[in-house]
Each structure stands twice: as structure tokens, then as C-alpha cells.
Amino acid sequence: MKSSTKNAGSRHAALALLLSTGLGLQQANSQDSLPLQDLSPFKPASKTWRIAGDVQADLAAANTLKTASGSGVLVNMPTDKEHGQDLFTNLVHGDADVEFEYLMAKGSNSGLYLQGRYEIQLFDSWGKLHPYAGDNGGIYERWDDSKPDGQKGYEGHAPRQNVSKAPGLWQKMRISFQAPRFDASGKKVENARILSLQLNGVTIHENVELSGPTRGAMENNEVPQGPIRIQGDHGAVAFRNIKLTQFDNPRPQISNLKYSVYKGKYQAEPASYASLAQASTGAANALSASVSDLDNEYLIRYTGTIKVAKPGTYNFALNVPGGGGGLRINNKVVVPVSERQGRGSVELPAGDLPFEMIYSKFQDWERANLGLRISGPGVREYIASDANSSTGGDVVDPILLDAQQNTILRSFVDLPGRYRVVHAINVGSNKGLHFTYDMDYGTMVQLWRGDFVDATPMWHDRGDGSSRPRGAVQYFGKPAFTLAALTGTDWPADTVGSAFRPKGYVLDADDQPTFRYEIFGGKVQDAFRVTADGQGLTRTITVENTPANLHARLATGNNIEQAGNNLYLVDGKAYYLRIDDAGGAAAAIRNNSNGKELIVPVKGKLTYTILY
Known part of the structure; x- marks a missing residue:
């Protein structure tokens, strides 16, 4: 162109103070990040709330978090002696995008209330196949005590799929919220809406109308603005990177x-x-x-x-x-x-x-x-x-594949960084945990929890041959061999000198694959099995004619920390890795050019499990 509480009680006074003192965001569309250096962004609350530098859960102990000194992490740790109270922000909001990361203790239960009234459930729903409104990411139900038993709860909204991670792993939620609308007389003329809610990168709610406050709201009325409220009387939970962007200005x-x-x-x-x-x-x-x-x-x-x-x-x-x-x-x-x-x-x-x-x-x-x-x-x-x-052309009906039983789909797979895996095997499980294996490198390149794949790019019209995961994905970086006969300190970046030969795969009676290949003169059986509870993926590597100095690289990341006996937290608590059987060999965390890597000598057989 040319140029509940679920039993929360009354909060009238608190809300009146918030609104009358103007403690909302003063700069519209400012992305207000709560600094979490101390508890000053919040109203005074119980001693169960504190600021920490880091936090770690215990997979074997319910409602337990261990904190480290520092700042940047908001932690709630209620106990039998100190029941805990809900936490209210000083700021108030109307239309807003709310983003935050959170970490659940094992078996824990919490929630975040938009405007103090509409609860998004935070819950340890790890591995659950069929989530309800009370599960992680659910929009909690409304409540009417006058209704018969079994009908008191209504209008709850379950997430489309369960993409919840394990307790002790950081999860990310992004909520686009539209506040209720009122006319000049104060009468409500439009209900509040959850325009979208993403959990761990997956949209689990879209355009959900909220006819009124959910159960345990701070008030049973509705208002143009209200505080963010975090449930504090149920279970241990931690938060970081809390951001709120307001949308209060008139549209052009x-x-x-x-x-x-x-x-x-x-x-x-x-x-x-x-x-x-x-x-x-x-x-x-x-x-x-x-x-x-x-x-x-x-x-x-x-x-x-x-x-x-x-x-x-x-x-x-x-x-x-x-x-x-x-x-x-x-x-x-x-x-x-x-x-x-x-x-x-x-x-x-x-x-x-x-x-x-x-x-x-x-x-x-x-x-x-x-x-x-x-x-x-x-x-x-x-x-x-x-x-x-204004939709931009004809809408394409998506071609979505579920894994009602263990399923194999061959396709191209595109990874971050514009890398295409051309000999990819997508393996779907009826337990809701799926992965992609790269036949060119004998390695797993991604693992995801939730629904199986979107095959629209592969099968619509002429297609481009690729499929996409539908759940919450954990990537494992650019493909590289899992096994290498180390002659120096650097992990091999290509096939030179490896004598690598893929030999396909075989399926067991349950259609679960074992991949086969030759490398450095050894013959490898690479078997993957989803655990019975659906919470992890176990990999067993068996090598015949084991080459000298053969090692397995189990994980890479910015950081890798030990979380227990043979248990590791990888890449900033993105996933757990547990070494089940290394034949007596000792694993080591060492530096590489991109951060850290976890390696272990291979003595004929190696078994480890990724918990995600």
C-alpha cells in the first residue's frame, strides 16, 4: 500500500476494600507479573503460605513438599495442625488473560478462582483416563443445596482430555477470561465466559459460558472486577511466573x-x-x-x-x-x-x-x-x-485418531527447530501415554499425555505426510543415538563410524513394539511398555555382543537433579527418569554443550522408566 472453601464464608468487606482503594491494575493491558519476592502482592493469610526459591514433591508421600530458600515461588503447605486459608491478590481484574505455572504435591487439591468466584480446579489427576469437572483443569460445578442429593452440583465442565503431569512436575495454565457484563443500572446482561483454557499447551476448554459463581465462591454475586483467589485449605501446591494481562479499554x-x-x-x-x-x-x-x-x-x-x-x-x-x-x-x-x-x-x-x-x-x-x-x-x-x-477459507474438518487400543502409525513428524523425522513410528496406548520413535537413530523423540494424533496434515487433500500429537508433549531434542561406544567426551552427533543398521520392529501379543537395530557391532532389542497404571513408559534395552565402552544417554536438559535413589528430575522438573536396572552400573550427570546429560554404562541390559 502507498504509504469450597468449599466453605469460604463471606468476603464482602475484603472485596469492598479492594474496589474502593483502587488496587486493581492501573495500566490497562500491562502484563502484571507478581514478583513473588515476598507476600506483599496478597492480602494477609495463614502461615501455611510462604515464599521459596525452589520446591520438590515426594512421589511416595501425599501432600508433601520440600522447599529451598530464596524467592520466586509461592508455596502453600497446610497441615493437620495448620489448616490453611485462601489467598487473595491485592489486584483485581475484569477481562483478562491469566498465566501461571504450578506444581502439585501427591494427592493434592487446590483451585484458582477468577474474580474470586469462578474456580478452575487444580488437582493431582496424574494418569486418570476420564477426567471430571473436579479433576485438574476442570471448571468446578455450581451448587444448590435445595436440590435433591445427587443433583446439588450442576454446570461443571470436565476438561476435553487429561493432560495432567505427575506431582512434582511444573505444569502451565493459560486462561482467557471474559468478565460478566452489566448495564448502567448494574443489571447483568451477559454471563462470564472462559474463552479458552490451555493446560500444558493443550486447549481443554473453549467458549464456556458461566451462568454464575461456582461452588465455594467468595460471594454468590457477580461484579465487573474481583481479585484472584487461590484455595489454601485443601492441599500442598506451589506457583511461579504468575502473570495477568487486563483488557479494559474500548475497542477501536x-x-x-x-x-x-x-x-x-x-x-x-x-x-x-x-x-x-x-x-x-x-x-x-x-x-x-x-x-x-x-x-x-x-x-x-x-x-x-x-x-x-x-x-x-x-x-x-x-x-x-x-x-x-x-x-x-x-x-x-x-x-x-x-x-x-x-x-x-x-x-x-x-x-x-x-x-x-x-x-x-x-x-x-x-x-x-x-x-x-x-x-x-x-x-x-x-x-x-x-x-x-473472516475465517480465511473453507474450514477443514480435522482427522483425529484415538488409541482405543495399542496403535502404530507411521508418518513424518516435525520437531521444534524445523527438524523433520522422516522415519517416525508413532506408538499410541489405550492408557493415554504415547511416544514417537525415530528409526534413523534408534531413539525416542517425543512423549505425550492425552489424546493420540491429529492426522489432518497427512490425510487431508494431498497432505504433507505428517501427523501431530494431540496431548501435552515432552520433546527430547534433536534426534541422536541413545547408545554410543564412547571414545571421547562428546556424544556422537551423527552415524559416522557407528555401523548403524535398523532392523524394523516386532509387536508382542498386546501390540506393543520392540525395535531392533545393530550399532557398533552389537545387536539391540529396544522395548517400550506403558506401565499398568498409565503413569510411565518403561524402556528396556538389551544388547548382544556388547561393544566395549558402550553407554546409554538417558536424558539431556538445561539441568538434571537427583530426586531420590536412582530417580532424577530433568530439565527444570519437566519429567522424572527412574533407573530400574542398570546391571550394577552407576549413572553420571555430566556437562555437555547444551547443559547437562545423564549417561550410564550398558552391561548387556538396561531398564529405565520415564514418569510424566
């Missing part, structure tokens, strides 16, 4: 729209519109490709005004399938003319600003469409065009 409004349609194939913007004949022109209520009656090869030019209430940096995402388009605001190019889609950011003052947008349709194989999304300071991203025509 596009008005006075006029359009002109020009016939022709415009793959670049015309130098001048004055000399061009208009096929049609008129006023429009919304940005849309439907104002043109032409099928193909035309350009729509919109002009109008965009009203900006608050100055700041605004972001624009333009979707123009079937051709190209661009955007200019306040006489500045925001999105340069580009095909299919474009993005741009611009600093805008408050006021009524000139708005110009073009859409050129020149590809006859794709349906005309036009979409514009806007976000900015205190403004959550929203669709600013005709919502019925």
Missing part, C-alpha cells in the same frame, strides 16, 4: 465506511485510483468481500474512519485468501500489500483517524474472503470485519 471502532470496486487483475496496488473506472461503489456497514458481484479479478478499496480511545501500539492481522491486500491507518502503511495474509503494528494517537484497506481477488481457485483482527493496549484481539466472512 471503524465507521463511515465507503467502498469502490475496480475490475481487473491487480497483483500490486494501482499508482492512482483517480483514472480507474469504478465497477461499483457505495457505503458499507462492515468490511467484507461480499460487496463485489464479480467472481474474480477485481479490487475492493475501503476508506473510512477508525476511532481510537487510548493511544498506544496496536496490532493488525489481515486475512485475504484468493489474492492479496494491505492496510493504511493515519496515512501510515500498517500492513504492506501481501498475498493471503499479513500483519503489522503501529503507534496510534487517540482520536478519529483515516482508515484505508484494499483487497485484490486474482486467484480463481480460492473463495473470496476478507478478515481483519485488531488488538492493542487493553484490547484483546477481536474480529473487526464481518465475522461471517
Whole structure:
């Protein structure tokens, strides 16, 4: 373009104080990170709450956390003697994105209440196949004591799938919340909503309407703003990296729209519109490709005004399938003319600003469409065009595969860092724990908990041959051999000198695989079995003609710490690794170029389990 408590009790006074003293976020759309240097971001609470530098759970002991001195981690450790109380933030929020990491003790139960009223359950649901509203990530039920037994709880929402990690591992939650709406008289005119909730990178709720406060809310009323409240009377839990982004500013409004349609194939913007004949022109209520009656090869030019209430940096995402388009605001190019889609950011003052947008349709194989999304300071991203025509083309029905029984699927697999595994074997388990094995390196490249795979990229239309995990994924870095005959300190990065020969795999009676290959003159059987409780994946490596100085690299990460006898926490408490049988060999944690690695000599047979 040219230029419960579940038994919480009454909190009226606390909320009145919060609202009257203006302790909410003062800067709209500021991402307010609670510093967690001390307990000053919170209202005074019981002595069970404290600040620590680190925390560790015990897989063998319920409701137990061990803390280390320092700061950055918020910990609650209620006991039989000190029951604990809920913790309230000083800040209050309305529409907001809330992000945090949390770590559960074994068997623990907690919860986070948005506005002190709508509970998202935090629970040790490790390995549970069919989660309920009371499980980890569930939206807790509402409650009515006047109803018959068995019907008192209602409107709870279970997560779509259970992607919960083991106690003692850090989990991440991101909640996009829309507060209830009220008219000038204070009457509620729209219910609150969970727009989306992601747990460990997986969307487990979308567009869930909340008709009222959940059970154990601080109040049974609803308000425009309220504090974050963390349940403190049930179980041991830790938090870190708590961030809250508010969306309190008015959306920019596009008005006075006029359009002109020009016939022709415009793959670049015309130098001048004055000399061009208009096929049609008129006023429009919304940005849309439907104002043109032409099928193909035309350009729509919109002009109008965009009203900006608050100055700041605004972001624009333009979707123009079937051709190209661009955007200019306040006489500045925001999105340069580009095909299919474009993005741009611009600093805008408050006021009524000139708005110009073009859409050129020149590809006859794709349906005309036009979409514009806007976000900015205190403004959550929203669709600013005709919502019925802004999806960006035909919606593809996903091709989703479940593992109702143990399942094998061969495909390409794309790993972070633009690395494609071309001889990947995806192994699905009916216990909800799945992994991908790279036949080119004799190694596992990813493990995930939840549903099996999305095969849409592989099987829709011509496809690209790849599949994607549907659950919470743990990656294991760029593929490299699990086994190596060490001649120096560095782990081999390629196949040179390894005499590596893949020999396929065999399935047992339950369709669980054992992979076979030769390396450094040894013959390897590499067997994977999901544990009976579904909480871990056990790997047994058996080697015939064991080469001299053969070692296995079990894990790599920024850090690896010992968490017990033959038990290790890997990469900042991302997963556990337990050595079950190393034939008497001793494992060692050593430095490598990317951090740490855990290696162990192989004496014919090695068994270890990943708990995730």
C-alpha cells in the first residue's frame, strides 16, 4: 500500500476494600507479573503460605513438599495442625488473560478462582483416563443445596482430555477470561465466559459460558472486577511466573465506511485510483468481500474512519485468501500489500483517524474472503470485519485418531527447530501415554499425555505426510543415538563410524513394539511398555555382543537433579527418569554443550522408566 472453601464464608468487606482503594491494575493491558519476592502482592493469610526459591514433591508421600530458600515461588503447605486459608491478590481484574505455572504435591487439591468466584480446579489427576469437572483443569460445578442429593452440583465442565503431569512436575495454565457484563443500572446482561483454557499447551476448554459463581465462591454475586483467589485449605501446591494481562479499554471502532470496486487483475496496488473506472461503489456497514458481484479479478478499496480511545501500539492481522491486500491507518502503511495474509503494528494517537484497506481477488481457485483482527493496549484481539466472512477459507474438518487400543502409525513428524523425522513410528496406548520413535537413530523423540494424533496434515487433500500429537508433549531434542561406544567426551552427533543398521520392529501379543537395530557391532532389542497404571513408559534395552565402552544417554536438559535413589528430575522438573536396572552400573550427570546429560554404562541390559 502507498504509504469450597468449599466453605469460604463471606468476603464482602475484603472485596469492598479492594474496589474502593483502587488496587486493581492501573495500566490497562500491562502484563502484571507478581514478583513473588515476598507476600506483599496478597492480602494477609495463614502461615501455611510462604515464599521459596525452589520446591520438590515426594512421589511416595501425599501432600508433601520440600522447599529451598530464596524467592520466586509461592508455596502453600497446610497441615493437620495448620489448616490453611485462601489467598487473595491485592489486584483485581475484569477481562483478562491469566498465566501461571504450578506444581502439585501427591494427592493434592487446590483451585484458582477468577474474580474470586469462578474456580478452575487444580488437582493431582496424574494418569486418570476420564477426567471430571473436579479433576485438574476442570471448571468446578455450581451448587444448590435445595436440590435433591445427587443433583446439588450442576454446570461443571470436565476438561476435553487429561493432560495432567505427575506431582512434582511444573505444569502451565493459560486462561482467557471474559468478565460478566452489566448495564448502567448494574443489571447483568451477559454471563462470564472462559474463552479458552490451555493446560500444558493443550486447549481443554473453549467458549464456556458461566451462568454464575461456582461452588465455594467468595460471594454468590457477580461484579465487573474481583481479585484472584487461590484455595489454601485443601492441599500442598506451589506457583511461579504468575502473570495477568487486563483488557479494559474500548475497542477501536471503524465507521463511515465507503467502498469502490475496480475490475481487473491487480497483483500490486494501482499508482492512482483517480483514472480507474469504478465497477461499483457505495457505503458499507462492515468490511467484507461480499460487496463485489464479480467472481474474480477485481479490487475492493475501503476508506473510512477508525476511532481510537487510548493511544498506544496496536496490532493488525489481515486475512485475504484468493489474492492479496494491505492496510493504511493515519496515512501510515500498517500492513504492506501481501498475498493471503499479513500483519503489522503501529503507534496510534487517540482520536478519529483515516482508515484505508484494499483487497485484490486474482486467484480463481480460492473463495473470496476478507478478515481483519485488531488488538492493542487493553484490547484483546477481536474480529473487526464481518465475522461471517473472516475465517480465511473453507474450514477443514480435522482427522483425529484415538488409541482405543495399542496403535502404530507411521508418518513424518516435525520437531521444534524445523527438524523433520522422516522415519517416525508413532506408538499410541489405550492408557493415554504415547511416544514417537525415530528409526534413523534408534531413539525416542517425543512423549505425550492425552489424546493420540491429529492426522489432518497427512490425510487431508494431498497432505504433507505428517501427523501431530494431540496431548501435552515432552520433546527430547534433536534426534541422536541413545547408545554410543564412547571414545571421547562428546556424544556422537551423527552415524559416522557407528555401523548403524535398523532392523524394523516386532509387536508382542498386546501390540506393543520392540525395535531392533545393530550399532557398533552389537545387536539391540529396544522395548517400550506403558506401565499398568498409565503413569510411565518403561524402556528396556538389551544388547548382544556388547561393544566395549558402550553407554546409554538417558536424558539431556538445561539441568538434571537427583530426586531420590536412582530417580532424577530433568530439565527444570519437566519429567522424572527412574533407573530400574542398570546391571550394577552407576549413572553420571555430566556437562555437555547444551547443559547437562545423564549417561550410564550398558552391561548387556538396561531398564529405565520415564514418569510424566
